[in-house]
Amino acid sequence: MSPRISMRLSRFFMPTLKETPSEAQIASHRLMLRAGMIRQSASGIYTWLPLGWKVLQKIEQIVREEQDAAGAQELLMPTIQSADIWRESGRYDAYGKEMLRIVDRHDREMLYGPTNEELITQVFRDNVKSYRELPKILYHIQWKFRDEVRPRFGVMRGREFLMKDSYSFDIDFEGAKRSYEAMFNAYLRTFKRMGLTAIPMVADSGAIGGNLTHEFHVLAETGESGVFYDVAYEELAAKDAVDLEALSKLYAVTDEKHDPNSPDCPPADRLKVARGIEVGHIFYFGTKYSKAMGAVVAGPDGNPVHVEMGSYGIGVSRLVGAIIEAYHDDRGIKWPEAVAPFKVGLVNLKVGDSACDKVCEDIYRTLSEQGVEVLYDDRDDRAGVKFADMDLIGLPWQLVAGPKGVAAGLVELKNRHTGEKQELSVEAALAQLTA
RNA sequence: CGGGGUGUAGCUCAGCCUGGUAGAGCGCCAGCUUUGGGAGCUGGAUGCCGGAGGUUCGAAUCCUCUCGCCCCGACCA
Missing domain, CATH: 3.30.930.10 (Bira Bifunctional Protein; Domain 2)
Structure with missing residues (x-):
């Protein structure tokens, strides 16, 4: 049985914490608790x-x-x-x-x-x-x-x-x-x-x-x-x-x-x-x-x-x-790619919007099929919550699909290490992530 | 193992000094609104106040003991 390399956040057991538990003093301890x-x-x-x-x-x-x-x-x-x-x-x-x-x-x-x-x-x-x-x-x-x-x-x-x-x-x-x-x-x-x-x-x-x-x-x-x-x-x-x-x-x-x-x-x-x-x-x-x-x-x-x-x-x-x-x-966290739990965090900014859903589902399937580990945030939640969780768990790449961009055929790819963001087509984003 | 601190809702914490119906924010559940960086309003659920004993008409609160956890030091991959 091949391991499940990708996961939907709506089903993933990842209890994140907004506040820092009082027992943790140093950054790694705090972040490991907060990131679930x-x-x-x-x-x-x-x-x-x-x-x-x-x-x-x-x-x-x-x-x-x-x-x-x-x-x-x-x-x-x-x-x-x-x-x-x-x-x-x-x-x-x-x-x-x-x-x-x-x-x-x-x-x-x-x-x-x-x-x-x-x-x-x-x-x-x-x-x-x-x-x-x-x-x-x-x-x-x-x-x-x-x-x-x-x-x-x-x-x-x-x-x-x-x-x-x-x-x-x-x-x-x-x-x-x-x-x-x-x-x-x-x-x-x-x-x-x-x-x-x-x-x-x-x-x-x-x-x-x-x-x-x-x-x-x-x-x-x-x-x-x-x-x-x-x-x-x-x-x-x-x-x-x-x-x-x-x-x-x-x-x-x-x-x-x-x-x-x-x-x-x-x-x-x-x-x-x-x-x-x-x-x-x-x-x-x-x-x-x-x-x-x-x-x-x-x-x-x-x-x-x-x-x-x-x-x-x-x-x-x-x-x-x-x-x-x-x-x-x-x-x-900002994971080095070699040890990151997933390579890509896919963020659907408007779950329930048929265009966003379709783009995200396609990306999710394509990347998974190509062996790229994806954590797909398909939760029906606010953008701020999703961005905050993604930054917290530190996946190297965040691929963001929202209604505005999708209408123009664009998604946003963010590098967690540099903070650099680029707007690009789905194809270009996929090409970059599977390269 | 020495010294210090702390334990109250899932999380962060107030209340304890001065005993009298257990609280806030966030989270959770329901509804409405909202929708690109941890939203707003309304309603709701949640606690053996770490445990045991004692004092008292009455203990989260005072006293004794005990356990857990955290910090400083000594020790360690």
Whole structure:
């Protein structure tokens, strides 16, 4: 069954809000509630309504495609895990109250996974025995739970969140480094496809252990952490083929690691100061888990080798908020086309007027048949309400048909990003939207 | 986990100090008018005033306990 790509607003479950719910502080949270994308179900836990769910799936799909393109293979691990494997790695006690612990009916200790290193290591060690099967990068996109003391900012800092996590397995450090670089590249491509400028920052490896690690921060005025980076980054990142070597030499750090006296720090006129939202984190951690959990393969000489591992996370649900932080104005969201829930919002200004109805129905059918996702506002409502809702939900294109224009054979096409409007024939509008 | 705030209609909030028949705007329903940027008029529905206990003739209002949510900090993808 092919997915329904278009929708009539009169039937679509999209409860928009004119006023801002008092619980929301930042733009993305406010707009997601107002646009009818999410509703909070408990602190830091959200229901994704149809509009939000569509965006989440678009983002997820881009992440998936870039992981696949980088040679990673998708699988799906469960949300609930046994405490046993976490005892093997030693993290069951080390992980604090952020871990949601559960007891089943047989009094077995379980937990809702905050991450999956243990589980993937178990799967790997039970099924891979030879270096010949390496390298491998396995990933899944699954809901995680971390019982944050203080959830906030809507889906940007929820307790339940959707995350893509990949795990690489290599026979030696050189291999692990290649895997790391493959993921590094995939991340740059992934965020770029979503219209985001994501800067890899030198990150503190902290408790995870390892010496290769980067955080990817999306630039947004409302970002939670301050970031400092070399202006040269922007020119390099704008190119299609990213020069990793050059890029990795540039200065880019979060505020807690910023050191103006460091010899690496560029002079003031080349140092950019901005705010960022962390949307990805990659790190190499060597044999930390393979040693603790006995993930061993036979090497070329027949002797057992502990595999070299790395893990690579992307906050998929957080990205929805991050993109809105980067793309909105005081009227609402301005989706980049790649992640927009629909490409076109078709506005019938006078439902019931036979000429308007006919033009809109024709456009709706034609675009849908050509694979263009359309949200058709066929509600019997006032123009102001329709324009306000369209601006709020932020579809990239608004195609407006009203009695005056239709009589002259014209419709209006508005670009949500630029605000630019053009009057043109139906044919010309369709041509532009299907190009 | 420390500090602060808040809970009254679907949403935003008033009422609480000083106890006495539960309110406004928006939204929703019906009708009329209106029709290119969140319309106007008329009529209507909607609340265990977060929960439990207490004081009182009488509690949204005072007291005690409790739960939820939000903000600041510490923590985090």
